[in-house]
Amino acid sequence: DGGIxxxxxxxxxxxxxxxxxxxxxxxxHDAMYWYRQxxxxxxxxxxxxxxxxxxxxxxIAEGYSVSREKKESFPxxxxxxxxxxxxxxxxxxxxxxxANYGYTFGSGTRLTVV
Amino acid sequence: AQSVTQPDIHITVSEGASLELRCNYSYxxxxxxxxxxxxxxxxxxxxxxxFSGDTLVQGIKGFEAEFKRxxxxxxxRKPSVHWSDAAEYFCAVGANTNAGKxxxxxxxxxxxxx
Numbered sequence: 266d267g268g269i270x271x272x273x274x275x276x277x278x279x280x281x282x283x284x285x286x287x288x289x290x291x292x293x294h295d296a297m298y299w300y301r302q303x304x305x306x307x308x309x310x311x312x313x314x315x316x317x318x319x320x321x322x323x324x325i326a327e328g329y330s331v332s333r334e335k336k337e338s339f340p341x342x343x344x345x346x347x348x349x350x351x352x353x354x355x356x357x358x359x360x361x362x363x364a365n366y367g368y369t370f371g372s373g374t375r376l377t378v379v
Numbered sequence: 380a381q382s383v384t385q386p387d388i389h390i391t392v393s394e395g396a397s398l399e400l401r402c403n404y405s406y407x408x409x410x411x412x413x414x415x416x417x418x419x420x421x422x423x424x425x426x427x428x429x430f431s432g433d434t435l436v437q438g439i440k441g442f443e444a445e446f447k448r449x450x451x452x453x454x455x456r457k458p459s460v461h462w463s464d465a466a467e468y469f470c471a472v473g474a475n476t477n478a479g480k481x482x483x484x485x486x487x488x489x490x491x492x493x
Contacts, residue, residue, distance in 0.1 A: 307484050
């Protein structure tokens with residue numbers, strides 16, 4: 266079945282360390298997105314990409330970086346510059362290069378700073 | 380800028396009772412509207428979407444939503460709630476002119492009493 270795979274499910278980061286969250290989709294979707302979710306809050310957009318080798322900052326891009334070298338993959342790196350990285354991270358994709366068809370989400374990665 | 384307000388943080392209903400979750404949006408043109416559901420520790424699943432046409436849209440799991448332009452609302456309804464409907468529900472708005480991004484509300488947590 267087609268879908269989005271996020272790994273790992275749980276991730277622990279030490280202070281000052283960079284970590285990379287994986288997101289892979291086999292839906293042949295053009296657009297991919299990274300959202301951050303904090304308790305009691307909605308989803309906030311970190312980065313998005315509508316085509317390969319191109320991506321844009323979302324509302325809270327500081328301290329994060331991404332790449333889009335393949336259509337299927339959109340990894341997110343949480344850098345040491347991100348001061349409060351503990352959160353639930355969700356990757357999503359959408360056909361047609363736009364979110365207006367609705368998103369398909371992965372099952373998320375929970376990142377904790379230790 | 381587009382925005383979404385979900386006025387109810389938490390709603391409790393009895394199993395078998397009807398349900399209505401409120402959503403108000405702000406956007407200058409015709410919006411693209413979505414409802415998603417999230418089980419604890421999981422990603423979000425698309426329940427239904429509205430682009431144009433009939434203002435009453437049907438979704439999965441017996442849910443429906445009605446678009447009311449005059450009230451800037453897109454409320455989610457279900458005639459009879461099942462215990463398995465307990466989850467968090469998110470309303471989202473997207474727009475053609477916004478490079479394919481969706482903006483999410485803060486969510487409504489639904490508890491179902493036996």
